[in-house]
Amino acid sequence: MIPNHWIRHLREEDLELVGYIIPTGDGRFVPATLFGYPLAEAGDRADAESVLDAAGLSYLADTWMLRNEDEEPFQVEIVESSPDRVVVRNVDFGREDDYGARIPLDVPTDQLSRR
Known part of the structure; x- marks a missing residue:
């Protein structure tokens, strides 16, 4: 089950869940797929959101x-x-x-x- 501290990221147009933003505990965030695969290295939250916005659900x-x-x-x-x-x-x-x-x-x- 997805951990409670992972932040759901929704596509703006239709509010579809496209992935999660995982806080690393040091002020950085990792963008991840619906099943927890990291899509990029840890960075600031805006970068994590941008990665998920660009990927959408294409990784499926x-x-x-x-x-x-x-x-x-x-x-x-x-x-x-x-x-x-x-x-x-x-x-x-x-x-x-x-x-x-x-x-x-x-x-x-x-x-x-x-x-």
Whole structure:
């Protein structure tokens, strides 16, 4: 579940949640996706807001890499994202045995990275 101290960032036009601003405790802020992936280094709040405004929800269409403890990372795409979980789908042709499988992950997660 998204921590209570993370600041929701809404798109101005339609008030859609596009990500979170994470306070670092030292007066700086990290812009993050709906599932907690940092989109930029920590900076001032206005910079974090600008990053989220520019990205919108476009990162949901990216291909991501999923890391599990005992496996090589593999390609996934985001299928669903909520404050409780993100669901990804295996799109890695090298993993034919479970290609297309949906994998739920608790949010925030550190198992995803941008490809």
